[in-house]
Amino acid sequence: MTSTNPTLTPAGGRKAPPAGRPAARRSSTRAAETRRKWYEIIGLTTPAIVVYVMFVLVPMGFAVYYSLYRWRGVGPPTDFVGFDNYVLAFQDPIFLDALRNNAIIVVGSLVIQGPIALGIALLLNRRFRGRTVFRLLVFVPYVLAEVTVGIMWKLLLTGGGTFDALLRSLGLGGLVQAWLADLHVVIWTLLVILTWKYVGFAIILLLAGLSNVPQELNEAAAIDGASWWQTQRHVTLPLLGPTIRIWMFLSIIGSLQVFDVIWVTSVPAVRSLGASATMATYMVDNGFFARLWGYGNAVAVILFVISFVAALLFQRFLLRRDIEGAITGKVK
Amino acid sequence: MAVKRRAGAVLALVTTGVLLVAGCGGGGDEEPAENELYKNPVTLTWWHNASQDGPGKTYWEKVAKDFSALHPTVTIKAEGIETNQLQRTRLPAALLSSDPPDIFQSWGGGEIREQVEADYLKDITDQVKDEVANIGSAAEIWQAGGKQYGLPYRMGIEGIWYNKDMFARAGIAAPPTTFDELNDAVTKLKAINVIPIAVGAGDKWPAAHWWYNFALRACSVDTLKKASTDLSFDDQCFVKAGQDLKSFIDTKPFQPNFIATPGQNDPTSANGLLANGKAAMELMGDWNRGTLDTVATDKAALGKFLGWFPVPAIAGSAGDPKAALGGGDGFACAKNAPAECVEFLKYLVSPEVQKGYAETGTGLPVTKGADAGISDPALKSILTATSSATYLQLWLDTAFGSTVGNAMNDAIVAIFAGNGTPEQVVSAMKAAAKK
Numbered sequence: 001m002t003s004t005n006p007t008l009t010p011a012g013g014r015k016a017p018p019a020g021r022p023a024a025r026r027s028s029t030r031a032a033e034t035r036r037k038w039y040e041i042i043g044l045t046t047p048a049i050v051v052y053v054m055f056v057l058v059p060m061g062f063a064v065y066y067s068l069y070r071w072r073g074v075g076p077p078t079d080f081v082g083f084d085n086y087v088l089a090f091q092d093p094i095f096l097d098a099l100r101n102n103a104i105i106v107v108g109s110l111v112i113q114g115p116i117a118l119g120i121a122l123l124l125n126r127r128f129r130g131r132t133v134f135r136l137l138v139f140v141p142y143v144l145a146e147v148t149v150g151i152m153w154k155l156l157l158t159g160g161g162t163f164d165a166l167l168r169s170l171g172l173g174g175l176v177q178a179w180l181a182d183l184h185v186v187i188w189t190l191l192v193i194l195t196w197k198y199v200g201f202a203i204i205l206l207l208a209g210l211s212n213v214p215q216e217l218n219e220a221a222a223i224d225g226a227s228w229w230q231t232q233r234h235v236t237l238p239l240l241g242p243t244i245r246i247w248m249f250l251s252i253i254g255s256l257q258v259f260d261v262i263w264v265t266s267v268p269a270v271r272s273l274g275a276s277a278t279m280a281t282y283m284v285d286n287g288f289f290a291r292l293w294g295y296g297n298a299v300a301v302i303l304f305v306i307s308f309v310a311a312l313l314f315q316r317f318l319l320r321r322d323i324e325g326a327i328t329g330k331v332k
Numbered sequence: 333m334a335v336k337r338r339a340g341a342v343l344a345l346v347t348t349g350v351l352l353v354a355g356c357g358g359g360g361d362e363e364p365a366e367n368e369l370y371k372n373p374v375t376l377t378w379w380h381n382a383s384q385d386g387p388g389k390t391y392w393e394k395v396a397k398d399f400s401a402l403h404p405t406v407t408i409k410a411e412g413i414e415t416n417q418l419q420r421t422r423l424p425a426a427l428l429s430s431d432p433p434d435i436f437q438s439w440g441g442g443e444i445r446e447q448v449e450a451d452y453l454k455d456i457t458d459q460v461k462d463e464v465a466n467i468g469s470a471a472e473i474w475q476a477g478g479k480q481y482g483l484p485y486r487m488g489i490e491g492i493w494y495n496k497d498m499f500a501r502a503g504i505a506a507p508p509t510t511f512d513e514l515n516d517a518v519t520k521l522k523a524i525n526v527i528p529i530a531v532g533a534g535d536k537w538p539a540a541h542w543w544y545n546f547a548l549r550a551c552s553v554d555t556l557k558k559a560s561t562d563l564s565f566d567d568q569c570f571v572k573a574g575q576d577l578k579s580f581i582d583t584k585p586f587q588p589n590f591i592a593t594p595g596q597n598d599p600t601s602a603n604g605l606l607a608n609g610k611a612a613m614e615l616m617g618d619w620n621r622g623t624l625d626t627v628a629t630d631k632a633a634l635g636k637f638l639g640w641f642p643v644p645a646i647a648g649s650a651g652d653p654k655a656a657l658g659g660g661d662g663f664a665c666a667k668n669a670p671a672e673c674v675e676f677l678k679y680l681v682s683p684e685v686q687k688g689y690a691e692t693g694t695g696l697p698v699t700k701g702a703d704a705g706i707s708d709p710a711l712k713s714i715l716t717a718t719s720s721a722t723y724l725q726l727w728l729d730t731a732f733g734s735t736v737g738n739a740m741n742d743a744i745v746a747i748f749a750g751n752g753t754p755e756q757v758v759s760a761m762k763a764a765a766k767k
Contacts, residue, residue: 070767072735073424075450088767158600159589181534181592183749267534267592272742273749288420290738292767 060304063297071294085298095299097274098282101187105278106255108191109198110248116195117202117247118240122232124203125210135207142200150264153193154180180267183275190262190276197261198254202247209243210236242322249314256307259284279303374670375407377433379423381661383412386626387692395688399679406672419443420734427452427666434669435676438482438662440473441726442560442733447664448476454665455479459674463681467698473726474662482664483681486695488618489642489658489718490541493710496639498526498612507641511580514644518585521612527587530611531748532595532602537729539590539748540741541615541657542580543757544728545643547573549651553723560731563765565758569650574754576646578747587611591749596623603627607634615643617659618714622694640710642717655723659730660698732761739764 067085069077089095124135141149156162157179164176179189213236221231259280266276272285280303287296378396382388389412396408411433413422418437426432427447438444447453457480464471464480467487474482494507499517502524508514521528533539548556551569559565587593587605596603603620605611607628614620621638628634645653663680665673679685686697690705696715697703703715718724729737743760746752 072446073428074446074452075428159592178589178592181589183751267594269534269536269539269591269745269749272536273746273751285738289416289734290764290767291420291424291734293424295767 063300063304066294067298067301069294072291073293077294081294085295086302088295089299089302094272094274094277095279095282098277098279101274101276102256102258102278104187105191105194105258106252109194109251109255112191112195113199113202113251114244114248117199117206118244120199121203121206121210122236124207138203139200141197142204144197146197146260147264149193149197150261154265157189180265180276181270183270183273186266186270186276190265193265194255194258194261198251202251205243205247206240209240213239245318245322249311249319252310252314253307256310257303279306369671369675370403370405373405373407374672375409376435376670376673376676378408378410378663378676379418379426379433379436380410380412380663381415381418381437382694383414386622386694388622388694391689391692391694395680395685399676402679403672403675406676408676432666434673435663435665438474438664439730440482440484440660440662441730442737443730444474444481444664445476446733448479448481452667453481454667454669454674455481456483456665456674456677460678463678463699466700467681468700469724470660470698473660474664482662483677484660484662484698485680485686485689486619486662487658487660487698487718488696488714489656489721489724490545490615490617491640491642491656491714491717492613492615492644493606493620493624494613494639494641495606495609495611495637497637498524498609499639502526502612507639508644509641510644511646515580515583515585517613518583527605527611529585529587529613529615530593530602530605531586531590531615532593533586533590533745533748534593535595536741536745538595538602538616540729540744541727543573543577543740543744543747544657544725545615546576546580546646547728548643548655548657548725549573549646549649549653550576552650553652553655553725556725560726563732563736563761565761565765570758570761571754574744574747574757577744578754581748591745596620597627599627599629601627609633609637618696618711618718619694621708621711622692625693635708638710640713652723654721655725656717656721657727658718658721658724659727661695735767736761736764739767 066077068080068082070079070081070084071077120138124131124138144152159178159181163179167173167176177185180186217235217239218231221235226234257280258278262271262276262278263281263284266281271277271281277285279299283296283299283303286292286299378392380392382392392410392412396410400406400408415437419439423433423436427450432452438447444453460480460483463483467484470484470487471480474480474484492507498521499507502517502520504517504520508517518528531539531542547570550572551559551567555567555569559567559570587602590602593605594601598604599608602611602614603616603624604627606614607624608630624634624638625631642656663677665677681699683699683701686699686702687705689695690697690702693708693711696711696718697705706712706715725731729741731737732740739760740757743752743757746756747754
């Protein structure tokens with residue numbers, strides 16, 4: 001073992017190490033490098049881990065702990081009740097209403113936003129005058145703050161407000177409803193508002209996915225005589241699969257946890273009757289307003305478990321294909 | 333390079349550590365010095381609910397400044413927080429921590445009893461004997477177990493605010509004194525095409541207050557007192573209250589779509605309907621004079637047409653016809669607050685501060701001798717009615733505590749929405765009492 005390539009020794013004006021103990025030197029360098037690598041790993045991840053533990057894991061642990069107590073937030077929790085709070089939640093018809101509303105929002109968002117977003121994204125992917133402006137406009141609702149959106153729609157939909165006036169001027173006065181107060185109508189009103197708010201997000205995701213579809217494939221299809229529609233159906237859509245699935249995933253989780261828009265737009269009375277409650281608004285109404293802190297935590301844990309299970313199932317059955325690269329394999 | 337990176341990592345670690353320590357520490361540095369009043373500089377943190385810009389907030393700022401001028405060792409750090417946020421989240425969380433505000437908003441009733449049980453509050457019984465004697469029975473709302481833990485600065489009973497011009501146009505000679513007369517008035521007001529009564533059922537409590545008044549008429553004073561302390565609602569009068577409410581709603585006295593109408597703070601609210609000449613009546617507390625002003629487009633006109641009368645009696649009912657529902661706002665001191673806190677509390681209810689408070693028109697003062705500050709005729713009639721009431725029942729949702737109160741209000745709103753029954757209100761209250 002003679003001295004190896006001198007160009008490999010570190011620069012920086014340091015003298016080349018004396019020959020004779022090269023093996024020892026190299027192993028110590030390797031050890032130093034390993035050590036440094038670990039310092040870097042620890043140094044770079046520690047802040048993130050500390051924040052994650054402090055603000056995610058610890059609060060989650062506390063939520064589970066508090067959920068086992070009958071506790072009104074006054075003094076430390078002492079009245080241990082086991083799983084009573086969980087049983088109470090599933091016995092409360094209003095909580096079951098909230099679950100049903102969440103289900104409506106999950107399914108409704110997928111079924112309504114999906115096709116709309118896909119159509120608009122395909123349209124915006126073509127070249128036409130004013131495309132940039134149109135893209136911008138479509139994305140505006142998503143950029144607006146939830147509270148702003150909520151208040152805006154509340155003002156538009158208030159009894160005898162702008163929306164009702166618009167319907168009447170179109171001769172559709174018969175369609176006027178108590179949009180935010182009718183117990184059977186309100187959840188559908190909210191679904192429309194949520195669709196308006198979040199469809200822009202789906203469109204942007206799909207546009208990003210579309211920009212990854214190689215132009216050559218479209219050209220090849222065109223040469224083979226495929227129409228625009230056929231190209232979209234058999235080339236573009238399959239290649240958009242991963243993007244669509246990621247959007248579905250985000251949409252489902254968002255729909256399960258939806259809070260802000262519902263909280264701001266819906267009327268407290270209507271919410272407490274179950275007509276416009278979601279799991280998250282139910283949690284706040286009961287946790288803070290009825291001051292049932294233990295019970296509120298139990299609802300939080302239920303919400304977490306439902307979202308977590310939904311996420312796991314989705315990853316297991318739908319996202320796995322993307323992670324394994326099944327699509328790209330097929331295209332090759 | 334390596335050295336630099338390592339230093340960066342260490343720095344990040346140290347920073348995180350410092351943040352952690354800072355987050356967990358805090359507090360514990362304020363030790364009360366009971367006997368040395370005004371000797372050492374102290375800072376009092378004061379959380380009140382006058383969060384919106386207006387005469388209320390401005391007045392509290394002035395009061396804090398005046399007190400510091402009188403006692404230069406005391407600095408007051410006041411913070412106005414919206415009532416719901418203050419009562420539901422900020423205050424409970426702060427009281428659980430080791431560093432609560434020194435003096436804060438207190439609503440009395442079931443809540444103050446819970447706070448005393450958790451040992452959050454300073455017992456001020458001995459220091460405020462004179463003030464309590466001056467305020468009278470209203471001070472009892474801020475007592476628990478016979479001891480005084482807070483003092484009110486505003487107190488009033490609720491009644492019906494009405495539009496005198498509309499009553500004249502509809503040919504209603506005098507404000508109704510019984511529910512039969514009220515029903516007559518409703519019919520007459522419908523004939524001139526105005527909304528007889530505005531109710532902000534969207535916010536729940538304005539609707540629930542109708543039930544409270546029916547309960548006050550249906551239940552004896554003893555039953556109500558027992559319900560507040562034992563949370564027992566077995567008496568049939570609570571069902572009767574719901575039945576009376578249901579038949580009253582069936583006469584359609586309220587504006588259409590009342591389930592979506594907010595109570596106050598917005599032109600489309602029940603307040604807005606009355607203040608802007610669209611509705612003839614509204615059931616609301618004494619603070620309404622100020623909140624009506626904020627939504628009125630023509631304040632001068634409002635001042636002219638606005639009148640007030642007590643909630644009518646129901647002929648042949650078990651309740652005391654001269655009993656009234658009311659409530660107030662007060663302040664309490666945290667257990668470990670400096671002794672100056674109690675002095676500031678006493679200052680807040682002193683006649684001169686109370687007189688200035690009355691002049692802001694945001695509510696009725698509690699101290700005798702401060703009534704001179706009231707000029708509004710509607711507020712004057714409330715003051716007369718308050719002093720002639722034989723029994724003052726605290727708002728039921730405050731008296732029963734948040735948990736029962738919330739369940740009760742929800743169930744009452746269900747009656748308003750047409751899908752609840754009088755029996756369900758009582759069973760919801762009983763179930764909540766066990767939660």
